[in-house]
Amino acid sequence: MTAYFVxxxxxxxxxxxxxxxxxxKARRRGLTTLGLKPVASGCESTAVGLRNIDALTLQAQSEPATPYAVINPYTYAPPIAPHLAAKQVGERPTVDALAEHIAAPLAERRGLTLIEGAGGWRVPLNDDEDLAGLAxxxxxxxxLVVGLKLGCLNHARLTAEAIRADGLRVAGWVGNLIDPDFATDEACYRDNLATLERTLDAPCLGIVPRLDADTPDTRxxxxxxxxxxxxDD
Known part of the structure; x- marks a missing residue:
């Protein structure tokens, strides 16, 4: 099994x-896959309970099919930081509890397993722990997903430093163009990407441009x- 924290x-x-x-991508190569979103806020009420669009997107790319409760065990309605959303309903998720919840799906040892965090690396899980503690x-x-916009160089380098300070390896980074204006000056855009490649000290797994696809699955x-x-070699 190959597993990573996104x-x-x-x-x-x-x-x-x-x-x-x-x-x-992994499914195209014939690998089994699993995408987990242990904690999610901003969930919508449905006939089958609270559902988060990010978790549903990961569920759609998980093969073989996986129940939603496995993908996203902690769901909260308010679109705010998870620890604050949990407080509003009287809950306190912990690293221990999250690790227990995902132990069984991790034990399935699929070809590629991705555990997606919430917000950035230092987002709180409760008053004493960060969600990064699960990783x-x-x-x-x-x-590391770098949102390509003004300020991304500082954000990316600080996040990579925090990951390594916690004793973990940055297996790779992906640039995702979230501000089209950032790429207007092509030469400057290339220079920014070159700076990221030089300073992050990890392989670039790709640069994703603005996409026209209009549904999570097509995106x-x-x-x-x-x-x-x-x-990859």
Missing amino acids: TGTDTDAGKTLVASGLLA VRLELPAI ATAAADYLGLPD
């Missing part, structure tokens, strides 16, 4: 797009065209 430089950096794209507990290498398929899997 984190980002910020909220909306494109973690789910990249994670689902990597899973779609540390499981000793998972990280895939995942489109993103796969721009991505390589970790540890």
Whole structure:
């Protein structure tokens, strides 16, 4: 089994797009896949309970099919930081509890398993722990999604430093263009990407442009065209 923790430089950096794209890429190669979103806020009420669009996107790229409760065991409605959303309903998720919940799916040893965090690396899980503590507990290498916009160089380097300070390896990074204006000056855009390649000290797994696909599944398929899997030759 190959498992990674997917984190980002910020909220909306494109973690789910990249994670689902990597899973779609793995499926093309005939690998079994699993995408987990242990904690999610901003969930919507449905006839079958709270559902999070990011978790549903990962579920759609998980093969063989996996129940939603396995993908996303902690669901919260308010679109705020997970630890604050949990407080509103009287819950306190912990690293121990999350590790227990995902032990069984990890034991399935699928070809590629991705565990997607929430927000950035230092997002709190409760008053005492960060969600990154789950990656540390499981000793998972990280895939860093860099939201390509003004300020991304600082955000990316600080996040990579934090990952390594926690004793983990950055297995690779992906640039995701979230601000089209950032690429308007082509020469400057290339220079920014070159700076990321030089300073992150990890392989670039791909650069995802703005995509025209209009559904999560088609976006995942489109993103796969721009991505390589970790540890590819």
